[in-house]
Amino acid sequence: MEVSKMEEGQAQIDIWNYVFGFTSMAVVKCAVDLGIPDVLENPMTLSELSSALGCSPSALYRIMRFLIHRGIFKKTTNDRTDQLESIVYAQTPLSRLLMRNGANSMTDILLLETSPVMLAPWHHLSARALENDTSSFQAANGEELWCYAAKNSAHCKLIDNAMACMARMTVPAILDNHLEIFEGITSLVDVGGGNGTALSILVKSCPWIRGINFDLPHVVSVCQHYDGVEHVGGNMFECVPRADAAFLMRVLHDWNDEECIHILKNCKEVIPTDTGKVIIVEAVIDEEEADKYKHVHLYLDMVMMAHTDTGKERTRKEWEYVLNEAGFHRYTIKHFKSFHSVIEAYP
Numbered sequence: 345m346e347v348s349k350m351e352e353g354q355a356q357i358d359i360w361n362y363v364f365g366f367t368s369m370a371v372v373k374c375a376v377d378l379g380i381p382d383v384l385e386n387p388m389t390l391s392e393l394s395s396a397l398g399c400s401p402s403a404l405y406r407i408m409r410f411l412i413h414r415g416i417f418k419k420t421t422n423d424r425t426d427q428l429e430s431i432v433y434a435q436t437p438l439s440r441l442l443m444r445n446g447a448n449s450m451t452d453i454l455l456l457e458t459s460p461v462m463l464a465p466w467h468h469l470s471a472r473a474l475e476n477d478t479s480s481f482q483a484a485n486g487e488e489l490w491c492y493a494a495k496n497s498a499h500c501k502l503i504d505n506a507m508a509c510m511a512r513m514t515v516p517a518i519l520d521n522h523l524e525i526f527e528g529i530t531s532l533v534d535v536g537g538g539n540g541t542a543l544s545i546l547v548k549s550c551p552w553i554r555g556i557n558f559d560l561p562h563v564v565s566v567c568q569h570y571d572g573v574e575h576v577g578g579n580m581f582e583c584v585p586r587a588d589a590a591f592l593m594r595v596l597h598d599w600n601d602e603e604c605i606h607i608l609k610n611c612k613e614v615i616p617t618d619t620g621k622v623i624i625v626e627a628v629i630d631e632e633e634a635d636k637y638k639h640v641h642l643y644l645d646m647v648m649m650a651h652t653d654t655g656k657e658r659t660r661k662e663w664e665y666v667l668n669e670a671g672f673h674r675y676t677i678k679h680f681k682s683f684h685s686v687i688e689a690y691p
């Protein structure tokens with residue numbers, strides 16, 4: 345079919361977004377490194393901002409022009425006659441999410457995803473597709489993600505901080521919408537719970553729960569103390585601590601179906617057969633409908649392909665398969681204001 349000149353022209357414009365798409369990520373990272381979101385808590389002119397940051401005004405002007413165009417910051421004007429000094433830079437809801445210590449800060453996720461270790465595997469994505477099962481992460485970094493993290497404490501900390509940052513967004517949203525999930529549970533094991541942030545928030549809102557934060561030994565050995573939370577080190581492929589229910593947030597998407605079934609069977613062994621359940625917090629891809637989180641789900645699926653050996657995001661049908669094979673024949677899916685859903689599965 346012939347492509348009109350107009351369509352070709354538009355395609356050429358559109359493709360720039362892909363060719364230079366990484367620029368947005370890189371410049372946002374640069375803004376965070378410079379501390380622009382934090383310094384701009386009060387609106388500032390270019391000279392005020394450049395002297396607060398110790399930056400060259402000309403470079404800063406160009407960076408801010410880009411970030412304003414992308415909607416990260418905004419500008420207003422004052423009544424000064426000098427053209428540059430009449431611009432006043434200010435925060436937007438987006439830039440507030442990039443403040444290092446801001447409420448709901450997403451900085452730690454950005455710092456993880458833009459780290460050289462996490463960026464390098466993207467260069468090996470095609471190899472993974474060509475030579476099925478060749479891990480992009482291993483090709484780039486020499487070993488799989490969790491072994492790499494065990495040997496590189498700085499990278500492990502980046503991961504734990506990023507996960508804690510996501511937990512601070514996800515867990516309160518679950519509690520706000522579906523507190524009933526945790527009613528009647530006296531002990532809860534968070535399998536692959538990272539540094540325990542998720543459980544610390546959960547037990548604060550549900551003080552009737554005794555929390556067990558279960559993760560690899562090197563992860564729990566540096567966890568801070570939280571009232572109502574016990575840290576336990578181990579390997580979820582071997583066994584999981586006993587509890588009324590098991591909580592798995594963003595863990596199963598790191599693994600293939602067989603590995604997920606193995607982990608879930610280990611959870612099934614330690615929860616009561618009649619009253620126990622597993623609470624899974626993950627994306628559920630809807631391939632048919634264009635729901636508003638679909639692009640995030642598909643981004644995450646590519647992230648899993650680049651960063652884990654066998655992980656993937658799953659559709660409802662794929663979750664059902666994994667759950668059934670692990671012996672969980674009844675399940676419900678609950679949605680809340682997030683790109684994640686809560687799957688409650690019963691033995």
Ligand SMILES: C[S@@+](CC[C@H](N)C(=O)[O-])C[C@H]1O[C@@H](n2cnc3c(N)ncnc32)[C@H](O)[C@@H]1O
Binds near residue numbers: 508511563592
């Ligand atoms: C993607 S993170 C999720 C962390 C946390 N659940 C959250 O959402 O904030 C996956 C976690 O699984 C842990 N993990 C990986 N392999 C494990 C294993 N064999 N046994 C226990 N935990 C493991 C990692 O250390 C990491 O903390």
